[in-house]
Amino acid sequence: MERTFSMIKPEAVLGCVAGKIITRIEESGLKIIAQKMLRLSKEQAACFYAAHKDKAFFEELIENITAGPVIVQVLAGENAIEEYRRLMGAANPAAAEENTLRRLYGISIEKNAVHGSDCPETAAREISFFFNQLEIIK
Numbered sequence: 141m142e143r144t145f146s147m148i149k150p151e152a153v154l155g156c157v158a159g160k161i162i163t164r165i166e167e168s169g170l171k172i173i174a175q176k177m178l179r180l181s182k183e184q185a186a187c188f189y190a191a192h193k194d195k196a197f198f199e200e201l202i203e204n205i206t207a208g209p210v211i212v213q214v215l216a217g218e219n220a221i222e223e224y225r226r227l228m229g230a231a232n233p234a235a236a237e238e239n240t241l242r243r244l245y246g247i248s249i250e251k252n253a254v255h256g257s258d259c260p261e262t263a264a265r266e267i268s269f270f271f272n273q274l275e276i277i278k
Contacts, residue, residue, distance in 0.1 A: 142219060145257045145263050145267050147210050149210055151207075151247055153208055154208045157245045158211055164227065165213075170220055170223060171215065174267075176211070176275070177212075188205075189205070224256045226240075228241050228256050229241060231249055231252055233253075
């Protein structure tokens, strides 16, 4: 069973579609083995997105992710990373395939409702950023 990280972003939480997103995740066959809601400080967000610190969109990214609460999750399943990325859809909701999370619930490329890990190394780093081993169901 592979693990991946998922974040339901503030625009989806504040827009009251987090439950719909969670339902779609569960219906896809992925298992939620850890979950919590929190609000990131600007410092925490900057640390989480440190890989993007030299990019032009970094400040906007930090503003968006700290605009409200997020729901962070650890998902598990066969090919969990690939499966969740397929379920999320393209980063730009307008370009995402029909019935993907970003197409259904994203507002813009900057506010695209969800985040997911892109590879096993990123998943491990992102999971450990938010969860300790006692919080993850085995």
